[in-house]
Amino acid sequence: MSSNPSSGLQKSRFFANVALIMAALTWVFLLVMAKVFPEQSWWIHILVLSAEAGMVGGLADWYAVTVLFRNPFGHIPIPKFLKDHTEIIPRNKARIAESMGRFVQENFLSPQIVEKSLASTDLSMALGKWLTNPKNNTQITEMVQQILPKVFEFVGQQQIANFIQNNSVQWLRHTQINQLSSQMLRAVLENDFHQDVLQRGLDVLHQWIVQHPEKAQQLTRKLLKELGVWKFAKGMSWFGIDVQQRTVDSFLEKVESMLADPEHLYRQQIEEFAQQLMLQLADSNSAASIQLNQTKNALLDSDAVLNFIRGAIVIICDVIKADLQKPDSGIAENLRAAIQQIGENLVENQAVRDLLNLRMTGLAIQMSDQYSEKVILFISERIHEWDSTEMINKIENEVGGDLHMIRVNGVVVGAFIGLSLGIIRALFDWFI
Template sequence: MNTAPIAPPASLQRSKRFANLALILALCTWVVLMVVAKLLPDYVWLIHILMLAAEAGVVGGLADWYAITVLFRNPFGKIPMPKFLLDHTEIIPRNKARIAESMGRFVQENFLSPQVVKKSLQSTDLSLAMGQWLAKAENNRQVTQVIQHSVPKIFEFVGQEQIGHFIQNNSVQWVRNTQVNTLASEMLRAVLENDFHQDVLQRGLDLAHGWVTSHPQQTRELTQTLFKELGVWKLAKGASWIGIDVQKRTIDSLVERVESMLADPQHPWRQKIEYIAQQWMLDLADSSSAASERLNRNKNALLDSPQVLSFISGAVVILCDAIKADLLKADSGIAENLRIALQQVGENMISNIAVRELLNQQMSTMAVSLSDQYSEKVILFISERIHEWDSSEMINKIEHEVGGDLHMIRVNGVVVGAFIGLVLGVIRALVDLAF
């Protein structure tokens, strides 16, 4: 890709001018000292020392200029030169492929290898950092705002009907492929092993007892309807003629039985309910049992019903419309509940060490697995990008980034060369003086 050349930064131009001035200064000093040596023969020994320093400065500056130049281009141009010299010019453009591969390998070995990733994550509590970030009001509010603005746009882009069909097709397929008897059996097992059924039964009995005692008229009407459905209403009404209130006795007996179940956790009816639940759990765990086959058969019949499928699609569309309408409000209840939930998640992650350790372990395992699977692809991506770079563009990029420091090396070459030349000149003068 051809791009217009980018003007070099001011620091690079300044360093380049400084390096050129240092080399010119050393060269001019050398020339002037040669003239002065002819004019002042009595001080030739001192002038020779300074000349040697100037010469060394020129040599050092030119050598560093050559070394820096051959990194990027051929300083000889079209001048015929030995092949061994030409082969060691334009070092970066000539070795672009090797540089690309080396950079990819460097990234892999130092950043993406499973060992490095695992070691880095072991010394970092990512879940704690994530929890602290989510616990801050400005952060969880920002995440909520992104979701609040994005979800309605997603609904508009995809369309509620398409979302409804997608959820319908995938949920129906998932349910069709799922043995619901096993799922129901495991749910019953979880309820029974954690005594959730006792809490539910206790709550249900409390509600039933409270409703019956606080709504006597409605209770009598309900029992009257029940007697009529059972065909015993005339019998109950006839018994009332001889002073027997069958309705009242039935209600009192029911209330008494409920109260006895409330007072006695080991009540036979409670044990009977638990026994029936245990039997259901065992029957549903066996896929060949009559209960499992009946449950799966009823499931498939529901899934094949057009009315059920239409209901699912319609329910999803209605739900999407409701979510979208709420999220578009400035005081969206869903958004506020989501923000509170995110904040609570962050606070729970901070306070719960066991959860953090589990999350860190899972994230570390996932990151190591991803680095093992995709590190080679990252290397290939980096190498391909570098291969695609135009050589002149790549040189410009490198020069813009480090060119200033490279040209300061030329200045150092002049100064260091001059100092070395000065030391050598003094040594030579001392040797001449001694001998």
Template sequence: MGLTTQPDSPNLQRSKRFASIALIIAIIAWLILIVSAKFFPQDTQLIHILMLGAEAGVVGGLADWYAITVLFRNPFGQLPIPRFLRDHTEIIPRNKARIAESMGRFVQENFLSPNVVQKTLAQTDLSMSLGKWLASPQNSQQVTLLMQQSLPKVFDFVGQEQIARFIQTNSVQWVRNTQINGLASEMLHAILDNDFHQDLLQHGLDMAHEWVIAHPEQMRDMTEKVFKELGVGKLAKGFHWIGIDIQQRSIDSLLIKVEAMLADPEHPWRQHIENYAHGLMHALADANSNASIRLNATKNALLESPQMLNFMSGAVVILCQAIKQDLEKTNSGIALNLRAAIELLGDNLIQNNDVRQLLNQRLSSAAIGFSDQYSNKVIRFISERIHEWDSTEMIAKIENEVGGDLHMIRVNGVVVGACIGLILGLIRAGLELWL
């Protein structure tokens, strides 16, 4: 695998041209001064001072040209030169393997070592930055738009039936291998500890009370069906003939009970429901209890039911189709809710310091673990890619990137050399006059 060969960049071409012009000017000046010394003998001392400056400029320019050239190539070509000179040309191509290893070690020691990662992350509040990014309407819109465009394509590419089979297979396997009694016990524990069951019960009683009052005919029909199932339908009709409406009295009695439970948080039926829920929670925590055995048996029976499996597959297909159709709409409700959820998540991260600290700890631990486990592989990958590069193309790439500055050193060599030569010439002239 090689690098793509590129022509010299404008900056590199300009630097090479400028350096060559500076060297040529120094050479021409040196030659002119040599000739001038023959025609103007009365100014020999001044000409020698200027000549020394020109010579030093030529030497400086040529020396820097040589130093820069041997980094990349051999300037002697096929000339028979001493080996100690030839061995110190083409420095970068000759040392490509060592450069690859050095670059790998540099990246590992300065960027990917666990200590560096830990120190860097300790100085950075990643969760705060993430929260600010997510809370930005522009960013949340970009994320939502990306998902809105990608998910329908994923559904089309994978196939909704395949997604359904994948979810069914993995979910069924997970549920089959899971003792669901423990999960149910933990869910009950969370509900009871947060008094969520009281809010749920209150809301359910409110809804039941309002429905019974708003739908008297449907309630009478339901009561009639219950009486028939219990085998007391004819008895209720008999009482109705003598002026006693058993159905209405039952409905009224139910309403009285519901209203009493709504009005009294300490109602015995409420206490009974709560006691039953606590008892069920403790029973489900024991895998050998009758409640746990019955629950797991019911779970296994459902998993063995073809009707249940077909229902799951059909439900997943319908759900995927509904999600796909909604996301393809311009005013997608899922996209709108997703965007709001992303912004809400960002706001919560910004406001909740405890959550940020926990998230930073988890991210830091994950990054340190990744660095410790994969840094050597990353460095080996970098080194192997550099080893595979063609030397000629690699040199062209490096010279194209930094050669502009390197060739400007040649200009500096001419200018600095000329200045040093002038200074030395003035010193020599001064010493000759003084002595």
């Protein structure tokens, strides 16, 4: 905090001192004039009274302003009741600190105030509009491009890999993933995501078979060999029956029929299998759940799997770092587009905004209830730690200009009051 008085404070203090000195000089001058011109003393005394009142008003306001910050008597012995009411701000620093803390709590941080303030504010709409602004989402992306590579350099990809691996492995070890798998499968089935995936998979498979007939036949030949019927298939070719091609054609026909018919028997069987698997995984004692958890534990106990995870994370970190350092980073552009899309979705989707506003309001109310006392304590402690001299200078720089202008007003108003009283007194003497 600065200890030098501001130019505004210096100017106001100068005007106040000049006004007080002018009132005192005028008072002395008028007293002299009354002695020099006794025949004119009746109207000069009116002006003397005005100057006296102005001087008294200026001195009284000077005293009132000064005792706020310091003791105007210095080391002069004065009665205790006077001394106890000097240096008002330094003496009451603790009470001011507590009062400021309570003021912040009652007017800004109380759960009722937070709830009332947020009830009339669509935070998610404001957030959505902010995110859709190209300047803002580009700024976020650029910040990520600058910070994330430096994080990789400072921490090291190997340390990041070890951290992620250790924490993810520990989480997986203590998690019965059958319940998680069941919930994920339920979400997929209830939203028909599996139908979209199946449709897309069948379409890709159909295109691949049509566009790569030779590779399809090679795979069929390998399958027939694995099944031990390749010699039989080869022998049937002597009778003009191409078992290999018929197998490919039959498979292609079934794929096409599944693509064309959403209610195909195979589709229904896949649906039934997924439903049964979801129910089995929901039961931790089912064979499917036990097998899944055992497989999970076996994989986590495998050094090869752990080394693979660690190596994959290092490779991913290297790829991310290298890409983010490019001027035309694909990751950065995708991130910017994702932020833009999130903002647009927030602006367009009222239901999502309502839910997000509800969650943010609840979180803000909970945090204000839990941490408002800590904020108050922090404010109070900071004020207690302020040096009294610096605090006085800071407050005086902020409001001292207006306080010293009150001194000027005291001189002027006092002079007018004294003049008015002098005129009334002269009129009283004149008529009585």
